Amino acid sequence: SSSDAEKYVETLLAVHDKYSGLVRDAFGNDSTFIASLDKACRAYTNNNAVTKKAKATGRSPELLARYCDSLLKKSSKNVEEDELETLLNNIMIVFKYIDDKDVFQKFYSKMLAK
Numbered sequence: 001s002s003s004d005a006e007k008y009v010e011t012l013l014a015v016h017d018k019y020s021g022l023v024r025d026a027f028g029n030d031s032t033f034i035a036s037l038d039k040a041c042r043a044y045t046n047n048n049a050v051t052k053k054a055k056a057t058g059r060s061p062e063l064l065a066r067y068c069d070s071l072l073k074k075s076s077k078n079v080e081e082d083e084l085e086t087l088l089n090n091i092m093i094v095f096k097y098i099d100d101k102d103v104f105q106k107f108y109s110k111m112l113a114k
Helices: 002-027 031-046 049-054 059-078 081-097 101-113
Strands: none
Touching: 002 031, 002 059, 002 081, 031 081, 049 059, 059 081, 059 101
16 A cells, blocks of 8 residues: 555665764765665665565565655645655655666556556
């Protein structure tokens, strides 16, 4: 459901925000630590409790596609432009770490067709 997708994406973003804050504050955004954070986020996004339970790495792209779909449907109704821009930037953070971008495209294309 879209609420599951929202919780999932927001949880991934919370983890990313927590550790990017740590890299920024404790390590002064050192490029080695940023690279390590990116590698860890990619691993976590594609292999976590949700993907293991579904026994499929395609679960992350599917949930991100559902989140995008629900977000863009809502935005046509009542989301402020600044808020929408922030949300879309957050989507790009998660999208950057997804290995199966073609799976995302497949799911999102199906939802867009509805």
